Structure formats: structure tokens, C-alpha cells
Amino acid sequence: MPDPSFTDIRWFESIDSTNRYLLDEARGGAPHGVVAVADHQSAGRGRLGRRWEAPAGSNLLVSVLLRLGLPPEARHLAAVVVGLAAVDAVIAECGVTPRIKWPNDLLGPDGRKLAGVLAEADLAGPQAHGYPPIVVGIGINVGWPLSDSDLPGDLVGAVTSLQQEAGRPVDRSALLHALLAALGPRAASLGTPEGRAEQASDLRRCCVTIGSQVRVELAGGGFEGLATDVTDEGHLVVATGSGSRTVVAGDVLHLRPAG
Numbered sequence: 001m002p003d004p005s006f007t008d009i010r011w012f013e014s015i016d017s018t019n020r021y022l023l024d025e026a027r028g029g030a031p032h033g034v035v036a037v038a039d040h041q042s043a044g045r046g047r048l049g050r051r052w053e054a055p056a057g058s059n060l061l062v063s064v065l066l067r068l069g070l071p072p073e074a075r076h077l078a079a080v081v082v083g084l085a086a087v088d089a090v091i092a093e094c095g096v097t098p099r100i101k102w103p104n105d106l107l108g109p110d111g112r113k114l115a116g117v118l119a120e121a122d123l124a125g126p127q128a129h130g131y132p133p134i135v136v137g138i139g140i141n142v143g144w145p146l147s148d149s150d151l152p153g154d155l156v157g158a159v160t161s162l163q164q165e166a167g168r169p170v171d172r173s174a175l176l177h178a179l180l181a182a183l184g185p186r187a188a189s190l191g192t193p194e195g196r197a198e199q200a201s202d203l204r205r206c207c208v209t210i211g212s213q214v215r216v217e218l219a220g221g222g223f224e225g226l227a228t229d230v231t232d233e234g235h236l237v238v239a240t241g242s243g244s245r246t247v248v249a250g251d252v253l254h255l256r257p258a259g
């Protein structure tokens with residue numbers, strides 16, 4: 001059974017972006033827990049203005065509206081719990097164990113991308129407990145791509161799907177319900193510092209970035225170092241020649257994987 005918070009599920013045959021839809025709904029006062037799902041997005045969003053690709057009817061494209069009253073320093077954990085719930089759901093439904101690449105990609109066993117998460121806060125709208133609602137969207141590659149020949153050139157070798165990894169078709173609706181069931185308790189636990197620390201420690205357990213040599217790309221430039229930990233707020237700690245740096249948001253390239 002899905003958590004009662006995530007029972008208002010609005011399933012669209014086609015929409016521009018489920019994140020855009022829920023941000024607009026949030027501005028109109030929609031409550032915590034509304035879920036938007038699409039068979040197809042005409043303008044699926046990645047982070048930093050990038051695009052999210054998925055042929056109609058093939059993958060799980062879902063967003064949730066979270067009004068958790070999270071203080072700004074803990075806001076990243078909203079995206080973390082969606083990523084962790086997706087890991088739970090993939091393990092339960094497919095028997096495949098994805099790892100998380102910080103900040104929030106799910107990777108298959110050989111490091112190809114299975115899913116991506118996009119969190120957007122409505123900083124302009126009416127706020128929950130003084131803090132903005134957050135829309136977290138996730139695209140999980142369920143039935144597409146079936147092989148590299150399905151992919152545009154720039155994604156060849158970098159992307160996989162649950163069907164490829166599990167070796168059999170995976171049901172999108174069952175995956176969605178498993179994700180929402182796992183998300184309920186994870187999102188609720190963000191209400192206390194202890195719960196937030198618990199989610200961060202679950203992230204540590206499945207974060208393949210920790211122990212990897214990384215390049216961090218930031219708006220004003222980048223740097224390299226060894227990713228050593230994530231903080232209780234879910235931020236990445238990177239040891240560099242000139243000391244330790246904590247990364248709140250940014251793109252990470254794994255230069256040399258852990259182990």
C-alpha cells in the first residue's frame with residue numbers, strides 16, 4: 001500500500017514536465033504529497049537546463065510535491081530521500097541494486113545511468129512553515145534503452161535501463177507504488193534531526209561517489225579531489241591538496257572509482 005501522503009496520483013498521457021506541473025500546483029496551494037506521473041514529457045527537464053529523454057510509455061517519469069518545512073541547509077535531503085526510495089523500489093521490483101552517484105543519479109552495476117533526480121524549490125510562492133515547498137522529480141529508465149543502438153550518440157555507453165539490467169520487462173506501475181511506499185517513511189523522518197541523520201547514513205551506504213577520485217564542476221570553475229563522505233545534510237565532502245571542501249550543489253565526474 002502506498003503511504004497515505006502519496007495517494008493523490010495524477011497520471012498524464014502527455015505533459016511538458018511533471019516538475020513544472022507540480023511547481024504550478026504548489027503555487028496554487030496544492031498540499032504535501034501530490035504525485036504527478038507522465039507517459040510522455042515534451043519538455044522533460046534535467047538539472048541546469050538540460051533535457052531528460054524518454055520515448056512515450058517506456059520509462060517512469062514522476063514528481064512529488066513535498067511540504068516538509070525543511071530548513072535551507074537540509075533542503076538537499078528532499079532529493080536524497082526520493083533517490084533512496086527509488087533504490088528501495090528497484091531492489092524490491094527488479095532484484096537489481098543500484099548505487100547513488102552524488103548528488104543524485106542512480107547507476108547500474110557497471111556505472112551506467114539508470115535514473116536522475118531533479119529537485120526544484122518554489123522560492124517565490126506561499127511557504128510551508130516559513131520554508132518553500134519542494135518538487136522532486138525522478139526519471140527512471142524502465143524499458144528504454146534496450147541497447148546502445150536506441151541511444152543518441154552522446155549517451156552511448158553511459159545509460160542503461162531496468163529491463164537491460166534485470167533481463168526482463170519491469171512494470172512501471174508496480175515500480176511507482178513501491179517507490180511511493182518507500183518514500184512515505186523516508187520523507188516523514190526528515191522532520192527530526194535524528195531522522196535526517198538516518199537518511200544521510202543510508203545515503204552513505206549506497207553512495208558510490210564516496211571513495212572515488214572526483215572532479216567537481218561548480219558555476220565558477222571546478223576542482224579535483226577524493227570524495228570522503230557526505231554530511232548529515234547530504235552534502236559531499238571532498239579532500240583536496242589544500243584541505244577539505246564541502247559541496248552543496250554541483251556536477252561530479254568520477255575520475256577513478258572507489259576501490
Ligand code: BT5
Nearest residue numbers: 017018019044045046047050052053062116117137138139
Ligand atoms: C537529471 O538531470 O538526471 C534529472 C532528471 C530528472 C528527470 C525527471 S522526469 C520527471 C521529472 N520531470 C521533469 O521534467 N524532470 C524530472 P541531469 O543530471 O542534468 O542529467 C541530464 C543529462 O542526462 C542530459 O543532459 C543527458 O546527457 C542525460 N540523459 C538524458 N536523458 C537520459 C535518460 N533517460 N537516461 C540517462 N541519461 C539521460
